Amino acid sequence: MFRCRALDVNAVRREKSTIDQLLIRASRLAGEGAEAAWRALSAFLLPPTCCLCGARGxxxxxxxxxxxxxxLPPAAAGDEDPAGFDLVLAPYRYAYPVRHFVQGLKFRGERHxxxxxxxxxxxxxxxxxxxxxxxxxxxxxxxxxxxVRGFNQSQELARFAARALGLRVDPGCLERVIATREQSALPPRARRRNVRGAFRLVRLPQSMRVALVDDVITTGSTxxxxxxxxxxxxxxxxxxxxAARAPAPGAARAAPRPDGVPGTV
Ligand SMILES: [Zn+2]
Incomplete structure (x- = not known):
């Protein structure tokens, strides 16, 4: 196990003045205009193309x-949600072609x-x-x-989801201080022990209503x-x-466990 040196960073939330709020609103409106122009230009230069067959997106x-x-394989009904969340969104099963997308991104760096x-x-x-x-x-x-990987696959996912929804990504509020073992190799109870104390709050998030974004949920212990x-x-x-939910190792289900369940590290 590796431990990071603790960073002494504590963000302070300040109340914003009316002028600050107006400036923020103006910059958001300008940003939305720029975003719309960028979307039109990129749709013209890089039209959406199916990443599986090459047809028009x-x-x-x-x-x-x-x-x-x-x-796309819809998520199976009746999967138990991980503890501690107000809402769990995992719309697909970890099977082809979603598994192909996740593995391409995570293990081969195919960021598209x-x-x-x-x-x-x-x-x-x-x-x-x-x-x-x-x-x-x-x-x-x-x-x-x-x-080693050169990027965080969950951050890449969050970036595109945020762009589509007009939200912000706040990647700096949490840090991982323990390099845990690969979760996929462990049974569920050992996964929970494996990730205990793995994260540290660097500063408060930019909002008190957050969505944690991960690539695949298996037990959800991470x-x-x-x-x-x-x-x-x-x-x-x-x-x-x-993006997807994989059956936990040992979970009873009719479908066989997909190969290469990557866990959530
Ligand atoms: Zn296609």
Whole structure:
């Protein structure tokens, strides 16, 4: 196990003056204008293209055609949600082609899959017709793993989901201080022990209503541990968003366990 040096960073939340609020609102409006222009330009230069078959995509930033979209495996009903969340959103089963997207992103660095996964998450969340969280917090990687991989797959997912929903990503409020063993190798009870104390609050998130974003939920013990730290810091509402849900090792189910369940590290 590796431990990071503790950072002495504590963010202070300040009440904003009326002028500050007006300036923030003006900059948001300018940002929305720039975003709309960027979307129009990128739709023209990089039209959405199905990342499975190359046909025309279904819409802006959505790189799946109708036929391939219909291949997506919906999440099985009756899966137990991980503890500590006000809402758990995991719209798909960890099976082809979602597994192909996640593995391509995570293990082969094919970051274009983050766009399609982020867009799918955003669409699924929009369909719930509930107030959105204030900020998305990707489950952080340990710095050593980050250095090896070069990016955090959950942050990539969060970035595209946030862009589609007009939200912000706040990747700096949590850090991972213990490089835990690969979760996929462990039974559920050992997973919970394995992640205990794995996260530390660096500062308060930019909103007290957050959605933690992970790539795949298996037992959810990693995400639950991150949620515990946020809740202890006073975060009022915590959602968990993940592209897919994989059956926990040993879970009784008719379908065979998909190969290469990556866990949530
Ligand atoms: Zn297609």
């Amino acid at each position: 279904l819409g802006h930033g959505f790189d799946l055609c109708r036929v391939c979209h219909d291949l 899959y983050a766009r399609v996964l982020g867009e799918l998450l955003a669409r699924a969340r929009r369909e719930l017709d509930l107030p959105l969280p204030g900020v998305l917090v990707p489950v952080p990687l340990h710095p050593l793993r980050y250095r 995400a639950s541990e991150a949620a515990r730290v946020l809740r202890r810091a006073g975060v009022e509402r915590i959602e968990l968003w993940a």
